[in-house]
Amino acid sequence: MTLEADYLIVGAGAMGMAFADVLVHESNATAIIIDKRDLPGGHWNTAYPFVTLHQPSAFYGVNSMTLGQNRIDSDGWNEGLYELATNSEVCHYFQRVMVEKLLPSGRIQFVPNAELTSDGSVVSTVTGQVIELDAKKIVDATYMKVQVPAMRPPDFPVADGVSCVPVNGLPDMAGPNRSYVIIGAGKTGMDACLWLLGRGVDPKHIRWIMPRDSWLLNREFIQPFKLSERTATGFAHQMQAFAHAPDVTELFGILENAGQLLRIDPGQAPSMYRCATVTQLEIEQLRRIKQIIRKGRVTAVMPGHISLEQGSMNIGEDSILIDCTADGLAHRPAKPIFSGQQITLQSVRTCQQVFSAAFIAHIEVTKADEDTKNEICTPVPHPDTEIDYLRTSLGNARNGAAWASDPEISSWLTASRLDGFSQAGIEPPAPTDEQQALGRKALQNLQRFVSESETSLVSSP
Numbered sequence: 491m492t493l494e495a496d497y498l499i500v501g502a503g504a505m506g507m508a509f510a511d512v513l514v515h516e517s518n519a520t521a522i523i524i525d526k527r528d529l530p531g532g533h534w535n536t537a538y539p540f541v542t543l544h545q546p547s548a549f550y551g552v553n554s555m556t557l558g559q560n561r562i563d564s565d566g567w568n569e570g571l572y573e574l575a576t577n578s579e580v581c582h583y584f585q586r587v588m589v590e591k592l593l594p595s596g597r598i599q600f601v602p603n604a605e606l607t608s609d610g611s612v613v614s615t616v617t618g619q620v621i622e623l624d625a626k627k628i629v630d631a632t633y634m635k636v637q638v639p640a641m642r643p644p645d646f647p648v649a650d651g652v653s654c655v656p657v658n659g660l661p662d663m664a665g666p667n668r669s670y671v672i673i674g675a676g677k678t679g680m681d682a683c684l685w686l687l688g689r690g691v692d693p694k695h696i697r698w699i700m701p702r703d704s705w706l707l708n709r710e711f712i713q714p715f716k717l718s719e720r721t722a723t724g725f726a727h728q729m730q731a732f733a734h735a736p737d738v739t740e741l742f743g744i745l746e747n748a749g750q751l752l753r754i755d756p757g758q759a760p761s762m763y764r765c766a767t768v769t770q771l772e773i774e775q776l777r778r779i780k781q782i783i784r785k786g787r788v789t790a791v792m793p794g795h796i797s798l799e800q801g802s803m804n805i806g807e808d809s810i811l812i813d814c815t816a817d818g819l820a821h822r823p824a825k826p827i828f829s830g831q832q833i834t835l836q837s838v839r840t841c842q843q844v845f846s847a848a849f850i851a852h853i854e855v856t857k858a859d860e861d862t863k864n865e866i867c868t869p870v871p872h873p874d875t876e877i878d879y880l881r882t883s884l885g886n887a888r889n890g891a892a893w894a895s896d897p898e899i900s901s902w903l904t905a906s907r908l909d910g911f912s913q914a915g916i917e918p919p920a921p922t923d924e925q926q927a928l929g930r931k932a933l934q935n936l937q938r939f940v941s942e943s944e945t946s947l948v949s950s951p
């Protein structure tokens with residue numbers, strides 16, 4: 491039997507689910523969702539047990555179903571801010587979305603354990619048999635290539651006899667008289683350090699391999715509902731800074747002084763920015779760890795020592811190495827989102843993948859012309875370096891300006907629970923002349939900063 495539908499959605503991760511949800515609620519289209527996994531939710535099914543969202547649950551998931559209780563945390567290092575769903579909550583949520591929203595529509599079929607192979611056929615991962623499918627369009631919801639450490643071996647050799655586990659193994663491996671080496675300084679590495687500190691481990695038993703220092707987003711300025719004033723203030727500050735900072739160094743300085751960008755060590759110049767989002771309380775905790783190893787990436791792990799790009803370090807028999815080096819979201823090249831029968835889901839607002847997938851679905855069902863759709867949905871690739879902070883801000887600003895000029899899109903944004911700005915009570919701008927001038931200046935300056943940074947990168951030895 492051949493399964494038939496208007497769309498084949500490859501990947502039942504957060505993006506595939508957010509796209510399907512809009513199809514169900516805003517069109518009469520049918521879709522088949524396939525995933526090589528058993529359950530919807532994508533990488534969240536493999537993430538470490540103590541991971542949480544790093545943004546409030548209030549604007550994560552799919553448009554049609556709330557996630558969490560919109561509670562403000564009364565304790566912990568997120569105290570005073572909106573709740574962050576845990577890993578199991580996120581997985582459970584996506585299962586509910588499938589069972590309570592998508593399947594009951596009668597227009598979505600879910601085929602788990604089914605993989606799209608490189609020759610274009612769909613094959614059951616259980617039986618190896620080809621599954622016959624016929625769809626008018628294919629939605630690639632796998633392009634972001636999300637990777638968490640438990641999904642692959644580390645990309646450095648580990649000799650026998652050394653305890654090196656992906657971050658998922660940390661709670662099982664932890665114990666008295668142990669010392670810990672955290673490998674990787676992205677959000678996963680920070681989470682591992684915070685988990686240890688939160689369980690009472692003395693920071694002197696933690697060494698942290700940090701190939702790059704990072705600019706971090708302050709969660710205090712990414713808040714909905716009752717705390718939306720902070721988001722609005724933060725956004726206004728950011729626009730002022732973009733418009734008036736004389737150069738990139740001053741721009742980062744202004745944003746840091748305003749508390750919008752944070753870094754663990756103010757003495758180090760960050761060269762990384764990957765949208766990791768933390769609180770001031772978490773930063774204070776992370777600063778308790780004094781043994782930071784800045785010798786580049788790990789190249790090999792041997793009994794007694796770790797080789798790094800710029801040196802080595804000794805490890806004792808009591809040392810447990812925690813691999814936190816997976817890429818999370820990779821920095822993928824932008825490609826047209828709409829291309830004939832193919833839709834490739836990518837971010838159209840930086841680091842807001844689920845919002846982006848829902849937005850792209852809305853544009854798919856409301857606009858006809860492919861060029862127009864691609865103009866509205868210009869990808870904003872996932873950031874990696876500190877300069878990408880500027881590039882993604884520029885991409886956001888350009889897309890935001892285009893969306894604000896379309897009343898239909900503006901009202902969709904206002905009604906969308908995945909749009910953090912709507913949840914923050916920030917109306918899509920009906921800007922005053924002064925605000926329009928500020929916006930133009932901000933865009934021009936960002937463009938200049940990006941060009942200057944790229945030129946100085948090319949000319950630096």
Ligand SMILES: Cc1cc2nc3c(=O)[nH]c(=O)nc-3n(C[C@H](O)[C@H](O)[C@H](O)COP(=O)(O)OP(=O)(O)OC[C@H]3O[C@@H](n4cnc5c(N)ncnc54)[C@H](O)[C@@H]3O)c2cc1C
Binds near residue numbers: 504544604819
């Ligand atoms: C630790 C961590 C915390 C995060 N926190 C946040 C947050 O707070 N807020 C936020 O907005 N984002 C966050 N993100 C980003 C997050 O990755 C996205 O929000 C989102 O979950 C990405 O979903 P996805 O659908 O793009 O990818 P995935 O979750 O990777 O889903 C893709 C799916 O496609 C399937 N698949 C792949 N190839 C095939 C194939 N050939 N055939 C069939 N199926 C296939 C996979 O099995 C997978 O289930 C976080 C990411 C990480 C790693």
